[in-house]
Amino acid sequence: MISLPIWKRSSKLRFAWIILLTMPASLQAQKEFASGSIAPVREQWTTFHGDSSGKRFSALTQINRDNIKSLTLAWAFQAHSTTIKATPLMVDGVLYFTVPDHTWAVDAKTGTKIWEYVRPSEGNHIGNRGVAYYKERIYIGTPDAHLVCLDAHDGKKLWEVEVADVKFGYYISLAPQIVKDLVLVGTSGDQADVPHAIHAYNWQTGKQVWQTSTTPLKMGDPGSETWPNEKTMLRGGGAAWMSGTYDPDLNLVYWGSANPHPVLAGPVRKGNNLFTNTILAMDADTGKVKWYFQVNPHDTHDWDAVQTPILFDAPYKGRQRKLLAQASGNGYYFLLDRETGEHLVTAPFVTQDWSKGIDEKGAPIPDPDKEPHSDGALTASAGFGGTDWMSSSYDPQTRCIYVTGREGYSFWYLALDENGLAADHQGGGSLALYSKYYTIAIDYETGKVKWRREAGEGYGFPGILTTAGHLLLTGDLDGNVLALDPADGKALWHKRLGGTMNSTPMTYQVDGRQYLITCVDSVVYAWSLPETN
Template identity: 50%
Template structure:
């Protein structure tokens, strides 16, 4: 299934496979259709229709590539506004879901349902809360229900038709420093949900909860229990492993054929002080493959062993099937916050490629397992260490994209320098220091996944970027620069095909859907959601 959903496949094979798939699934869906009415049958997530965007990344692969091509490189110049929706002061960093003509998107404490054709608000849910309001990525949907995480680390289930609360469960104790910003992921009858919070030294975990009741199905702790495999990467006779951090704050991806869930984990704690936690500190700053039914770890790969710079490895683990080394492979690729691009065999976690996607100064080479080797000269210190990249990283939450038409992986990257000060005296706790930013410059980069070679580079201006990326079958790449311009680029060359100054930053990721034969591309800048399409009635070439 995923081989076809995610890879390069001849059109004929795709059609014949579709026939088999439809025959097999139709029977199952008939019964479910009545049950889910205008909601979302979770089996639809296996092959999202082009009139929906039913999960954070659009589909399980995390490629953020849409097969829609009505808006394309030939007609992009005619792009016009279909409608605008303003969230009145709330910065929209989330990716909207679109199901049955309704958009669902978020900001901390807020969920909106908006008509996907006309931009009219259907309902708005507001739940004031304590906790960190740094941002919010969006909701998940199962049947007629939405799943929304909160700054006080709750998971709230809302009825999609009117935004009424069905239940509201605490995921983790907010008094200990937990909060949650991520968009949960639905896999069959599991709602997979993660947590944030690295200011206090609390353990990270990933939960699966029952979609109907919110009851816990399993919890996977980022730190193994003492004595379990991985615990040897923490000091013995110390409480470090129980306070090791590793937050699960970005939405992962899923391969239905392998039945594996892929998730990135955050930095270890105390954040900048590694001396109290010698060792690799598994499974922080890692990409892990879990069984979604049991929460058991199947394999792992660690982009930043023993991190001391806050370089979470939570960036989307993107899944695609493509040739590598002359053979068709099931791949997983991540452009990680530490500045390195990793390609793995996602069936077993075997490392295939490590390559820098931007300049960094913190490594002393790559080890035999494909992991960057930390240069201790670049560790935070009381008198300051000049390091590239800064703690915000060479990239961050902004969505990357993989375009099967070009075979290129796209990342919103930046060069950024800062000085890391280790300020703790006595036993380090919490962050135990901080970096002070000096200079940054941003760029969109296209990476050849087979070699790590940068195929093109499109500068997006001084400072740190925040725009995610969408590619489409219309030979378009949607993103934005640091100067308030929304952009459509040629994914093959990086050349600009369309732009518009909207006087605010894109801080989320673009998404697209087609309704009544009309394709829409949505991009949120600041508190405003813009829906772009071709002029109504214009015939698509």
């Protein structure tokens, strides 16, 4: 018999009763699961990450370790589209999700389509990670690098603005981020020599409020000393292709940036190339950088550092701290103090050989032998880094960061033209030889790997959700979606859904029933426990 908590938004009296009856437990959970004043994710899933902390941890417990074996399909939605890479949002009983050029609103209880917004566009259609929701409006980024605002009720467009020029290869693949009354987006694209930025727009008018470039724009600016000259620096890079997190108590927004340009041609841009592959802490009102930490100085492998900076509060060496953790594309786990940027931990979560040690600031030091060479250089690393954009998760119950990691081998070529410049935008190329995936549990305080579970060979992007029901939801490259025990990685439940999950599971509760969402290829599957009547 499953006990279903009764909760209706309209019934204030009943809600008050529930609070009264469950206060000690919920208050405890509130404290245990919160990041500062960021309340834990419960019934609703209102941002790309569920909340602004990026933990991707839900406090829901109806579906849990003890009953997951009886999970059943509640409904499925056929998008008849390209692969869904988005994490759906669930607000007031409606799911919102995207693929490039398409946005859907779907009944969260039945999977019935409410509306679909179609906007064909030019530009890169590699993927779209979803929408932002704010005050009954939906925000999406587009393949032609526009920000579009829709009415959440009917999907009608209210306004759109051009964020960047698609003719220079800019596009937007991320889910926009809401911070106070601002909509934040960043740009993708490394086919042309262009700088990137994080842009903040007024939620109502679409007017730009601030813009923070991820590379310096003139010599003399902070970070310009890490580039050989202004011309090289203005080739840019530092795409901001994953939306970040936000701490309202510190009023700081945290984003990670991607690779410098030219992508693989290190010799033409000697130096650390700030602020590429860097975690940036920005003032939410102005975009001004309060502190930064470069996780990958002078990247020549396109590792990127856009992975979600996860915010949580926990002890470090006996003292409670406001922490920020990133399991980064370069295969290292980083733990920082999110108030000051103080570096606390750097530890590899996969085996690799591209770095020859850690510098005094806590960043890996690239090994020149493993950088791209004109005759090719072998690196013990999967071709696209130790992890990718698939979401990691922090579980406050196990105090572990969970990440989908990969190991393998790749071979890297450098291609310079007769003038010593990059012969094309990449300045070379690589052979991704072999990659093997793992679901990995990292002790947040030491960075040590507590357990890992093999997750198949090849390439894919299954992200991770954890819940207070002692569950870790993810997928593998063998075609399974999985519920694992976050304590030891043992499989508790699995289903083959006809493809590799290239998205991250999410969960919500409507009318007292918890649903678990897994998107595989172009199908949204909603799972719940069997109805008891």
